[in-house]
Amino acid sequence: MSDTETAELETFRNETRAWLEANCPPEMRKPATSDADVFWGGRNAKFSSEPQRIWFERMRDKGWTVPDWPKEYGGGGLSAAEHKVLRAEMGRIGARPPLSSFGIWMLGPALLKYGNDAQKTEHLPKIAAGEIRWCQGYSEPNAGSDLASLQTRAESDGDDFVITGQKIWTSYANYADWIFCLVRTDPAAKKHDGISFILFDMTSKGVTTKPILLISGYSPFCETFFDGVRVPKSHVVGTVNRGWDVAKYLLQHERAMISGMGERGVGRPLGQIATDSVGTDALGRLDDAMLRGKIASFDVDEAALAACAERAVDLAKAGQAHPAFSSAMKYYGTELNKRRYEILMSAGGVDALEWESERSKHGARPRAWLRTKANSIEGGTSEVMLGIVAKRILDLPGA
């Protein structure tokens, strides 16, 4: 980096710091405490608080809901280095993301790579502005880890496809406005070769959703049924029957997203949380040596993973990343997040067992603990991730 570039980046850092200081409401400088406290956008979106609305609108107006997307699509147009500075400065004050969205994390990157101009112009600005909330139609009852065996069929009928079948584990399908969906357009082809990636409105005739009650007592996932849903062929992203390429590319982004789910580096450190509830010994140390050791090992691994996540971004920007590396990060990040919640449950003891009381925020901790068990299943199980690393990165033989 030249001296001029370094100086310009420093200027950007100072301006960004000042802007965030002036514009990020104090309430938005701590992690969301519940899912209702997260802003997901969409046609029916409601803000849970005034600071949430202010923070979202200010960030949206700067293009910073999607800081590194091109300005023409509602992004901030930031360079890789500037984006890193923005993330660091937001992290410095604990600023939460102004908008959570599968459009940002998953569909957007796939559209930027595979979408045509009309699709990008139509969909990207609405994602950036939080106007449309998306859901992901991937898994089916008989296509989980073996995703490519999916059976939902799309039959050609003039300018349309007519879609019939069932999806499962569709996150927030009951709240979503549109779906990006994998469908089988050529049943005769080999399983990876007859799939298309298609977009449609969830209010289309023939779409129904049914929430699934999970062990956490919440229903973040749905069963989604399609009964003769008519979708224009122009809504296919990329080439018909080549949807698996788009699907895999999107999965890399999904896995990167899930690997980062552990709210790293924000909120109260585990050591403090545990000290508050367990107490300390005569030396002032956590009065549970085994738990203290587990927390310390967790802290080592968490800090190391944060460095690795940072490096993964830097490698991608430098064109040196392996495309399957997000599988490695997904595996480790989700297993680590499960460790975090096992520690939190152990630290909380009896207090972490309450399920309904106001005192326990309606069982926030045990429900979150149970929710993390899905982390190493959704978006590809840990076992599938290890298989991908073994085959695509290590080039081990077989299967």
Next chain:
Amino acid sequence: MALVLTEEQSMLRDSARGLISDKAPVSHLRHLRDSKDPTGFSKELWHAFAEMGFAGLLVPEEFGGSGLGYVEAGIVMEEIGRTLMPSPFLATSVVAASALNRGGNAAQKSEYLPKIASGSLLATLAIDEGAKHRPLQTSLQAVRAGNGFKLSGAKALVVDGHVADLVIVAARTAGSAGERDGLTLFLVNPKAKGVAVERTIMVDAHNAARIELANVEVNADSVLGEVDQGAALLDGVLDVGRGAVAAEMVGLSDEVFGRTVEYLKNRKQFGKLIGEFQALQHRAAELYVDIEITRAATMKALQALDADVAKAAQAVAVAKARAGTTATRAVQEGVQMHGGMGMTDQFDIGFFMKRARVCEELFGDANYHTEQLARARGY
């Protein structure tokens, strides 16, 4: 700063790798071990290191060095780790050079640093006294005597101790074992009266020694840094050493892993390549992930050291702790997956296991650094 190598750093890595893989493959270590080489490393190779600017890599240019940083030192250490080359680089060029450069006065710097850069002076740090690395437990006594001090006590795991021309000794000038105040670093000539050096042949066939000091007289000019206030200097120097050893362990782990994956692709049992078995595939994949995470944590620590040694402690603790667990896992899986071959002396893999064990103890093991992190974070 991006966690990827710059173009200059990649060139440095390539030239280090070229020299080391060509002149010092694992067979070089094997030969030194089997011939019971009295020096324990190749002087010829050390001269080549000096000519390439590696010996003085951390020495400022005004003292004849290359004036590079800890990231660059880590790059060389990683390449050393790949072939297990015995070299004075760690003790002399990284640890002692940092101690002298950070703590030395003008006279000390101009006396020693140019000689380190030219490859003509070997130096080392003598810190450990007990079985485990516990810097604050230092009890080697230095009592004032006339214009100087008299040193008495014993040190262990002094890297290159039997060939060093200069030993930097951590001693206690005040207080008692366990206290931060009262530590002082001394520059000691190992040929001085009262110094007894015993070379200790170690499991990894790398150089180490026990040193005993019995009323060794040093003058006041031999103090490195300030009397009684050596802890901060020592912390920084040890952290530099830890970052460097972590980098060596990353290189070592990566090399063992690469050899193991190759073996999985070539060894056949039950009529197929053993790399086809999912039980081995998943373990190999887990190890790969572990190594990549540790590599990133180590780069982060070296960059933190370059930014400010005094503020790098937590990043270094993370890196050395991770390097310890990762290298241990890598060598254990390496031997296990090589089966009976992994148990033979004829096969190189065992050398990596032995060196990893020593690296783990050098400057604090994974338990020590995990504990340090817990203390730093106040729980």
